[in-house]
Amino acid sequence: MSFSHKAFAFSSESFAEELAPLLSQSLASRSTSLLEAFIERHISACSCPYDGEPLGPEWRELLEMGTTQELADFALTKYYEPTEDFGLGEAWGQVEATLLAPQRAALLGTALGPPDNLFDPGLQGRGAAPGREARSCAALDGLPLAIERWRGADPGGASSHALAQRLLDA
Secondary structure (H helix, E strand, O other): OOOOEOOOOOOHHHHHHHOHHHHHHHHHHOOOHHHHHHHHHOHHHOEOOOOOOEOOOOHHHHOOOOOHHHHHHHHHHHHOOOOOOOOOEOOHHHHHOOOOHHHHHHHHOEOOOOOOOOOOHHHOOOOOEOOHHHHOHHHHOOHHHHHHHHHOOOOOOHHHHHHHHHHHHO
16 A cells, blocks of 8 residues: 555644543544534534535435444544645655655654554555654755755755645644
8 A cells, every 4th residue: 555645734733622631532432422422513514524515414325334443533624625636645755755754753743642552644654644753844944945845856845845834833
């Protein structure tokens, strides 16, 4: 399975206040009830993580497995727009090799949950919310250079700067 890097403008503060505590508790207990209640309470602000369509009263029919991981994916959409991915996609594998550890951490986010059941968004492996590293300009300063070096283009290209800036602004 190849890893496809995804990145979204994300409402970190609201997530930390509203969902993160419930998500941690749900992952620890492996119970879906808190997440189901959260989605029901915020259904008008949540969407399907697979296609970005708004959730309706029959949203449970969209579930493939019904696990805490999958319900967390649905609840998490309150804080980002699933159709507005500006990540590195399939290029991640090649770009990752050129990154320093702080850049890698900034692009992968922060792990959440108990060690034996960390939240794994989209079952792709790693964090859902930007970590402290992503908030640091120093961590992402060299990102445009790393991406351009991977692309074989001149450093300082507008697209890589836009990605770094959007990650910092999210």
